[in-house]
Amino acid sequence: MSEPLIRVEGLTKDYVMGSNVVPALRGVTLDIAAGEFVAVMGPSGSGKSTFMNLLGCLDHPSAGSYWFGGQEVSALSGDELAAVRNRKLGFVFQHFNLLARTSALDNVALPLLYGNVPASERYPRAERRLSQIGLADRIDHHPAQLSGGQQQRVAIARALVNDPQLVLADEPTGALDSRTSVEIMALLQQLNREGITIVLVTHEHDIANFAGRIISFRDGKVVEDRANEAKDAAAAL
Amino acid sequence: MNFAATLRIALLALRINKLRSALTMLGIIIGVAAVIVMIAVGNGAQARVEDQIRSLGSNIIMVLSGSMTSGGARGGSGSQPTITEDDAYALNREIDEIQAAAPSLRGSGQVVLGNTNWSTVFYGTSPEYLLVRDWPVIEGRGFEQAEINGAGKVALIGQTVALNLFGETNPVDQVVRINKVPLTIIGVLDRKGQNMMGQDQDDIVLMPISTARKRVLGSSRFAAGRNVGSIMVKVKDGADMAAAEARMRELLRQRHRLQTGQDDDFYVRNLSEILQAQEASSKVMSLLLAAVASVSLLVGGIGIMNIMLVSVTERTREIGLRMAVGARARDILTQFLVEAVTLSLIGGAIGILLGVGGAMAIAELANWRTELSGSSIVLAAGFAGAIGIFFGYYPARKASRLLPIEALRYE
Structure with a gap:
């Protein structure tokens, strides 16, 4: 059996708030194979966002281990985690988090800047990703000149520009209307079919239904982990 | 990045x-x-x-004749000619810190050239004077030792004198008369400007000290003997001014045969100090x-x-x-x-x-x-x-x- 892309064992995260220790994640163990499309569900406070942040190397676990592509990342330093994020991960956020007054092209090229990719290579790569998601004619537009759906697609292009092994999407449709949401899901499904592993956090069943596996969290623990017959978003449009 | x-x-x-x-x-x-x-x-x-400081010349110490006390009344500085040309030469010779010492005899008079004239001050001095005051001759030449020894009838003039008597023409080799004594102008001094009291330093005629004493000053009391009004001393760069001053004092007291406890019969002024x-x-x-x-x-x-x-x-x-x-x-x-x-x-x-x-x-x-x-x-x-x-x-x-x-x- 091949090595899973992600393996977490007993992953635990406590937040210290004053004198209280609030457990956010209480020992999560699971594998995610390369090429999966996983939806992580749960009510707020269930620990799904904490789980996501740990998968994204944005935070250190309080206990437990996390292997990404066979490498134990829970033991890495801040700079080493930055390097993992830069080379192997892509992020899509609910509020897009694009740099204001910065062109779509520069936004997409940003991860390459921190990856020390020379400018001569950076911009062609960013441009290729933008055309791939159908925004070739918008490369000079600033975020304020784009619709919500277009902004999220720029953000997806940015997540893809470094050819990541895993794309983490945190409520990517949370700020979009339902039709645009389905468009974005269709785009993610298409990318998944091209071989990119996707982990999506959502609290909407309709959105989770587009994924091939649904993991439900409650009170910091996995309460359900099941395969799902993914609905085709492109067909739903 | x-x-x-x-x-x-x-x-x-x-x-x-x-x-x-x-x-x-x-x-x-x-x-x-x-x-x-x-x-x-x-x-x-x-x-x-x-x-x-530069126009005065740097590291300058002046030695002036002292005061005379007669019948309990003390005269001002210079009221009694006590220092001599030979004091200046001795300072030059015997104190290592001194770069040059120039005696000077001061007088004033009318400088006459044909039908123009100009009232100015003149100094009888030695060639060291120009060295002490860092004062180059820009036209002609400076004094020669023979002219000092032989009371040569030669003079150097400042810019103001040159301008007032000669205008645009070259003064060198022209003859002027001061107190009826004809002197040949051998050189013109560089411009010095005003001193810190606002006096025009270029309004000046320099001549050999012997010339001033024997020919020009005439009946002045300085004409007798070898007395001078002042000695201007330049201390070597980097030498200790205070030490030089002390050694000068000592030498002059010795030369003037002053007993311990007796007042100096001369004054020593460090001009640079004020400016410093x-x-x-x-x-x-x-x-x-x-x-x-x-x-x-x-x-x-x-x-x-x-x-x-x-x-x-x-x-x-x-x-x-x-x-x-x-x-x-x-x-x-x-x-x-x-x-x-x-x-x-x-x-x-x-x-x-x-x-x-x-x-x-x-x-x-x-x-x-x-x-x-x-x-x-x-x-x-x-x-x-x-x-x-x-x-x-x-x-x-x-x-x-x-x-x-x-x-x-x-x-």
Whole structure:
């Protein structure tokens, strides 16, 4: 059996708030194979966002281990985690988090800047990703000149520009209307079919239904982990 | 991440908040301009004093004849001719610290050339006089020893005398008469300007001391013997003035056969001392001016820190995003530091232009002497950069220490 892309064992995260220790994640163990499309569900406070942040190397676990592509990342330093994020991960956020007054092209090229990719290579790569998601004619537009759906697609292009092994999407449709949401899901499904592993956090069943596996969290623990017959978003449009 | 990209990001961030960046820079602009102008004004004042010292000649000590006491009434300085030409030659010969000592006999009279004339002072002296006063002959030649020994009928004239008697024509080899004695002009002295009392130092005729004594002064009491009115002494560069003065005193007392306890029959005046005191006070003033100006530069730096802190807070989410896509702590640190340094260096550059312009305007409008120095400009620019680093470091470090997850969630 091949090595899973992600393996977490007993992953635990406590937040210290004053004198209280609030457990956010209480020992999560699971594998995610390369090429999966996983939806992580749960009510707020269930620990799904904490789980996501740990998968994204944005935070250190309080206990437990996390292997990404066979490498134990829970033991890495801040700079080493930055390097993992830069080379192997892509992020899509609910509020897009694009740099204001910065062109779509520069936004997409940003991860390459921190990856020390020379400018001569950076911009062609960013441009290729933008055309791939159908925004070739918008490369000079600033975020304020784009619709919500277009902004999220720029953000997806940015997540893809470094050819990541895993794309983490945190409520990517949370700020979009339902039709645009389905468009974005269709785009993610298409990318998944091209071989990119996707982990999506959502609290909407309709959105989770587009994924091939649904993991439900409650009170910091996995309460359900099941395969799902993914609905085709492109067909739903 | 390379430097060009960092600089580009910094410039973009500054451009986004144009007015704020401009106002922040203003503090540095004013500070740098103030430092440059104040240093220029201070240097100008100092240079004026230095010029006066230079026109007097440096390291000068004057020896004057002492006072005569007769019947309980003490005469003023010079009332009794006590020092002699030979004192001057002895000083020259016997004291190592002395570079040159020149005796001088002073007189005044009418200089006549054909049908024009001019009233001036003349000095009978030795060739050392020009050396002591750092006074070059710009046309013709100086005295020769034979002319000193033989009371040669020759004279050197200052610029003012030359202008008043000869106008544009060359005075060299012309003959003038002073107190009916014909003297051939052998040279013209360089321009010296005013001394610190405002007297015209170029209104002067120099002649060999023997000529003055035997031919020109005539019946003056100085004409008898070998007495002189004063001896001007130049101490060697780097020699201890106080020590030289003490040795001169000792030698002269010995030569004048003064007993221990007896008063000196001569005066020793260190002229440079007065000017050096002036120079010191103008140095203190320019230091003070620069210090006050530096305070405004410091305030400008605090302005930068303030704005950078605001900027870090405002851009917390941006910092979080940059970290999420792979920026390391030091990339963020560099980015904000470069931003602060860019602010202060652009402000510094504008401040330098304004400061140079301001110094020129002050020289032009207020008619003050200002002296721009390259080192003060380099200093101000360096200081501005240092202030950017110093005051930019804390906010930049604060930004780089944010946790990516908290920065991303910041509302």
